[in-house]
Amino acid sequence: MATINEIASKAGVSRTTVSRVLNDSGYVSEAARLRVLKVIEETGYVPSESAKSLRTKKSKVVGVVLPKISTETSSRLVKGIDDVLAAKGYQILLVNTNLSIEKETESLRLLKSRNVDGIILSATHVSNELQNVLKETNVPNVVVGQPYPEMYNVVFDDFSAAKELTNKLIENGHKKIAYLGVADTDYSVGVMRRGGVRSALEDANIQLPLEWDWSGTFDIKSGQDGMKVIIEAGLGHPDVVIAATDRLAVGAFEYLKHKQIEVPKEVLLAGMGTSELSRYVIPSLLTIDFPIEEAGKSAAELLLTQIEGKKTISTKVISHRLLE
Amino acid sequence: MATINEIASKAGVSRTTVSRVLNDSGYVSEAARLRVLKVIEETGYVPSESAKSLRTKKSKVVGVVLPKISTETSSRLVKGIDDVLAAKGYQILLVNTNLSIEKETESLRLLKSRNVDGIILSATHVSNELQNVLKETNVPNVVVGQPYPEMYNVVFDDFSAAKELTNKLIENGHKKIAYLGVADTDYSVGVMRRGGVRSALEDANIQLPLEWDWSGTFDIKSGQDGMKVIIEAGLGHPDVVIAATDRLAVGAFEYLKHKQIEVPKEVLLAGMGTSELSRYVIPSLLTIDFPIEEAGKSAAELLLTQIEGKKTISTKVISHRLLE
DNA sequence: CTGAAAGCGCTTACAG
DNA sequence: CTGAAAGCGCTTACAG
Numbered sequence: 001m002a003t004i005n006e007i008a009s010k011a012g013v014s015r016t017t018v019s020r021v022l023n024d025s026g027y028v029s030e031a032a033r034l035r036v037l038k039v040i041e042e043t044g045y046v047p048s049e050s051a052k053s054l055r056t057k058k059s060k061v062v063g064v065v066l067p068k069i070s071t072e073t074s075s076r077l078v079k080g081i082d083d084v085l086a087a088k089g090y091q092i093l094l095v096n097t098n099l100s101i102e103k104e105t106e107s108l109r110l111l112k113s114r115n116v117d118g119i120i121l122s123a124t125h126v127s128n129e130l131q132n133v134l135k136e137t138n139v140p141n142v143v144v145g146q147p148y149p150e151m152y153n154v155v156f157d158d159f160s161a162a163k164e165l166t167n168k169l170i171e172n173g174h175k176k177i178a179y180l181g182v183a184d185t186d187y188s189v190g191v192m193r194r195g196g197v198r199s200a201l202e203d204a205n206i207q208l209p210l211e212w213d214w215s216g217t218f219d220i221k222s223g224q225d226g227m228k229v230i231i232e233a234g235l236g237h238p239d240v241v242i243a244a245t246d247r248l249a250v251g252a253f254e255y256l257k258h259k260q261i262e263v264p265k266e267v268l269l270a271g272m273g274t275s276e277l278s279r280y281v282i283p284s285l286l287t288i289d290f291p292i293e294e295a296g297k298s299a300a301e302l303l304l305t306q307i308e309g310k311k312t313i314s315t316k317v318i319s320h321r322l323l324e
Numbered sequence: 325m326a327t328i329n330e331i332a333s334k335a336g337v338s339r340t341t342v343s344r345v346l347n348d349s350g351y352v353s354e355a356a357r358l359r360v361l362k363v364i365e366e367t368g369y370v371p372s373e374s375a376k377s378l379r380t381k382k383s384k385v386v387g388v389v390l391p392k393i394s395t396e397t398s399s400r401l402v403k404g405i406d407d408v409l410a411a412k413g414y415q416i417l418l419v420n421t422n423l424s425i426e427k428e429t430e431s432l433r434l435l436k437s438r439n440v441d442g443i444i445l446s447a448t449h450v451s452n453e454l455q456n457v458l459k460e461t462n463v464p465n466v467v468v469g470q471p472y473p474e475m476y477n478v479v480f481d482d483f484s485a486a487k488e489l490t491n492k493l494i495e496n497g498h499k500k501i502a503y504l505g506v507a508d509t510d511y512s513v514g515v516m517r518r519g520g521v522r523s524a525l526e527d528a529n530i531q532l533p534l535e536w537d538w539s540g541t542f543d544i545k546s547g548q549d550g551m552k553v554i555i556e557a558g559l560g561h562p563d564v565v566i567a568a569t570d571r572l573a574v575g576a577f578e579y580l581k582h583k584q585i586e587v588p589k590e591v592l593l594a595g596m597g598t599s600e601l602s603r604y605v606i607p608s609l610l611t612i613d614f615p616i617e618e619a620g621k622s623a624a625e626l627l628l629t630q631i632e633g634k635k636t637i638s639t640k641v642i643s644h645r646l647l648e
Numbered sequence: 649c650t651g652a653a654a655g656c657g658c659t660t661a662c663a664g
Numbered sequence: 665c666t667g668a669a670a671g672c673g674c675t676t677a678c679a680g
Binding site for chain 1: 651656
């Protein structure tokens with residue numbers, strides 16, 4: 001690997017001059033610049049990022065912390081982030097916490113030790129400790145997916161989304177409505193989406209029976225389990241089942257298909273978050289599209305404005321839309 | 325950010341000693357070690373990776389080069405890689421080439437300038453130039469997905485997989501067989517899978533009409549287009565359509581559904597590569613499972629053996645299996 | 649317009 | 665068992 005010294009001596013200049021042409025900084029005579037560029041060209045020299053980073057405390061690397069690496073949400077988020085970051089010459093250092101909270105905070109220190117220029121964290125819950133560690137690292141950052149007060153934040157309006165979806169169903173004349181949700185540990189998906197559904201039902205004076213207000217996890221299997229509970233609750237079939245996520249809806253569909261209950265004729269399914277899966281699997285799915293890629297882009301943009309020196313905290317709410 | 329010097333002075337030792345306890349190298353008296361560890365604990369000191377990397381030429385970072393960032397294949401591959409690499413303390417630097425060949429070679433130099441300890445490249449085609457650049461960088465590396473002679477390589481046996489699948493269909497009594505493939509620029513998926521299908525048909529003395537030997541791209545839309553061509557070829561319906569990828573199979577299914585041709589009753593669908601999508605969408609899909617995550621793990625392991633100093637070139641063939 | 653020198657934060661022979 | 669010193673490859677005041 002060539003170094004700046006070799007380039008300098010081959011070009012007959014000091015390494016200071018080489019550095020100047022590399023960074024387009026300070027004055028360099030045209031003649032010197034050309035000699036240097038020629039040598040760089042010939043040798044295929046690429047400056048050591050480690051040395052630059054040690055010196056400048058910058059790295060052109062952004063850490064992206066994910067709770068799970070292999071989900072459609074994660075990969076769409078990373079895609080959006082990468083689209084805007086790559087255009088500005090940044091690379092992504094991936095951290096998979098595997099839902100471990102310790103790994104989350106630990107990884108933040110590690111990222112800092114690598115002089116990353118910024119951190120984007122996809123959150124699964126709201127935590128004071130995480131917020132503190134994030135602030136302590138003193139690295140520009142943005143949190144995606146859960147509301148963190150006084151931080152750069154990219155979120156969806158989960159409450160309104162769930163409420164709109166539910167309202168739409170009520171408008172369409174549905175009265176017997178069941179809900180497949182997730183636990184309250186997840187604020188956005190657990191608390192807010194359930195809250196939106198309940199609020200819409202209340203406004204319309206529709207009862208949500210306890211047995212039809214299910215709490216599960218994020219996987220397809222859980223949707224099947226929940227659907228089973230609802231069907232076996234002894235309250236008859238609901239007109240429509242609203243699922244907090246599209247994977248839950250897919251699970252519900254699988255159970256209904258298995259029981260030969262026709263979708264959408266006997267039971268209509270509604271979900272949130274357009275996975276490719278649900279789009280092809282479930283007939284007449286009514287769903288809320290959360291444009292994850294756009295959230296990724298916004299997160300990257302918010303990060304860039306911080307890196308570039310602006311420091312006004314801001315929350316970006318990505319708008320959703322209803323799809324039939 | 326604390327530095328090694330501050331730790332040293334607070335602990336009343338030289339930075340040499342601090343470095344020794346950090347790296348568990350050389351002799352350190354128990355007393356000194358404890359003082360140092362205490363100070364590290366108190367200050368939350370984390371050594372600068374930039375400085376370490378400049379000095380040691382190592383970084384505990386592995387570059388992962390992907391043709392597309394947001395596909396199920398990519399994310400499963402990365403998951404497998406991360407599972408074994410994270411356990412050894414490595415992090416992943418992600419590079420998305422967006423199918424650009426220039427970005428591919430360019431990114432290799434960039435990764436080298438970051439002192440990555442290794443590179444895993446998910447290839448979409450076989451190229452001498454890429455192979456040369458890869459060798460030039462002189463960084464441990466492994467190529468996944470396409471056969472690269474004389475390199476560390478993780479591949480599937482696409483020819484055999486396609487042949488087995490086709491044989492199975494022939495065994496089951498199917499004779500009118502059509503094929504939805506992709507272009508030959510992709511060696512593994514284009515050339516080899518088609519080769520396997522054709523070989524099985526030849527062995528059984530079954531003709532593959534030109535009109536039923538379609539070449540498209542990797543998306544669902546392309547499967548629809550191909551299916552249309554096959555149906556409209558004027559040769560009647562095939563008994564079974566073999567798709568080179570599961571996404572093509574999904575496209576074919578969509579077209580058939582649209583035309584109210586029943587699957588699997590009128591036309592059976594077979595695919596390769598178990599996407600979650602196809603599993604839920606297509607009834608009675610016969611498919612070849614390529615365990616991508618396992619390929620990722622193997623790639624990471626092959627990389628680690630290189631990093632740890634072993635230098636015997638080897639190709640790992642990940643075995644597939646037939647799923648019904 | 650140009651270069652000598654200092655310094656970023658580490659590790660590693662080397663000497664004791 | 666311990667530390668002083670050199671050096672990794674850059675950038676950046678500073679002086680000319």
